[in-house]
Amino acid sequence: MSLDSENQAGNMQLDQKIYPPLNHIPADIVRANDYERVAANFIPPDRLAYVDGGSGHNVTLRANVDAFTKYSILPRSLKDLSEAHTQIQLLSQTYSHPIFLAPVAHQKLVHPRAEIATAEAAAATDTCMVASTLSSFSLEDIARNTHSQSWFQLYFQAKEADTHALLQRAIRAGYQAIVLTIDASIQVPSDSALKANFTFPDDMQAANIIHQSSSLTPAAASTNHKSIFLRYMQTAATKERVQKLLSVSTIPVFIKGVMSDEDALLYQSLGAAGMIVSNHGGRTLDGVPACLTVLSQLRNAVGKDYPLLFDSGIRSGADIFKAIALGADAVLIGRLQVYALSVAGALGVAHMMKLLKEELALCMAIAGCASIEDIKHSKLHRNTERQ
Incomplete structure (x- = not known):
């Protein structure tokens, strides 16, 4: 089905069901995860199978969500919350709350x-939106509609000139930071998406790169095992590519997709402004650890003052509280945004x-936290494993 076929009588009823009036919120939505x-x-x-799914058997996707159930928030009393707030500072910039809208393609x-529409919501809620390289509208159009702080997510393109052209466009459009995604050069569809026969519609194009010529070599476009490596390397992060991008960018560059101590320390030494602990919402290699399980370890590796953000698996304000308590400075929301x-x-x-x-504010109040910094100093209760 084409998303642009609303004028076709056969699709009118379905379109109205998919796209309800923008002034209507269903009465049964009372929590964020109700969406x-x-x-x-x-x-x-x-x-829906594509949006809901991760990769493979969705093992990592489920683990991302389940990891939050292993921790509970401890209530605290006798705390003065008369001047409580949710503001954070990242690289000398103040944000009214630590909840960002993650880059979501297509x-x-x-x-x-x-x-x-997402940009308008970001503007209305004073939220930092991270626009995707693979967005349906151009990065310039998105920037014109945010009216607030916004970052741009960048994939390495096969041609260096195309990568740097995207970077310069983002800088000219007024984005305050670059989020360089390094863990998704190749993505494996989920079994559920394959069984649902999901394919991108012919008119579903990434507006930012629509004018780029095809840059994968014939060998990289084929399916034998050697070509998988070739395809991966054409758009993969390499030390040389990262160093080059960091050297030419005039705005801070965050690295998204970090899951190991060794990588974290290397990117930090190369001069990355910060990192985002992420396994792409379980959409890359199925079976990698849940992000929450490595967060504290990565925080210890990079130090307490280094900007460290988190995504993958968040479905509630309580999840946000737990991620911050375990080491995150801020979090990014992906699937809930799409829902x-x-x-x-x-x-x-x-x-x-x-x-x-x-x-999040309710969790802070019950836990006696008057600021996001207080959350970082709070202790979570580790739940006993079920027998």
Whole structure:
């Protein structure tokens, strides 16, 4: 089904179901993660299988979510919360809360206004949005609609000139930081997406790179095992590529997709402004560890003052609290963003962010934390493993 076929009578009823009026929030959405349940009524089954899925058997995807259940928040009393707030500072910039909108590609799969609607929600909720290289609208169009702090997520392109052209466009458009994703040169579809026969519609194009010529060699486009390595290396992060990008960027560069101590220390030594602990929401190699299980280890490796963000598996304000308590300075929200966008466009994403901020504030109040810094000094209860 084409997302641009609303004028076709055969699709009108389905389109109205997928794209409800932007001024309507379903009455049964009372928690941020309710959007995950409700979104199934607004996204066609094959696309839902792609959005919901990770890679392979979804082992890592499930582990990302389940990891949060291993910790509980300890209530504290006799704390003065009269001046409590959720502000954070990253690289001398102040953000009103530590919840960012993660880069999510091809948002037109779930809503015709895609990243433009998401950008409007970011502006309405004073949220930093990270725009994707593979967005349905151009990075310039997105920047014009955020009206707030925004970052740009960058993939290495096969041609260095194309990579650096994207970087310069982002800088000119006013993005405050680059998020260099290094863990997704190759992605493996989930079994559920394959069984649902999901394919990208012919008119689903990445607006930022639509004018690039095909840059994969014939060998890299084939399917034998040697070509897998060739394809990987054409767009993979290498030390040389990262150093070159860091040297030419005039805005801070964060590295997204870090999961090991060794990589963290190497990127830090190369001059990366910060890192994002992420396994791409379980969408790369199935079976890698849940992000939450390596977060404290990476925080210890890079030191307490180095900017360290987190994504993968967050579904609630309590999850955000736990991630910060285990070492994150801020978190990025991916799937919940897409679910909310599918249900009610900009209003849905703004409402989802409102709920997350309220859920986080409630956790802070009960835990006696008057600031995000207080969360970092709080202790979580490690739950006993079920027998």
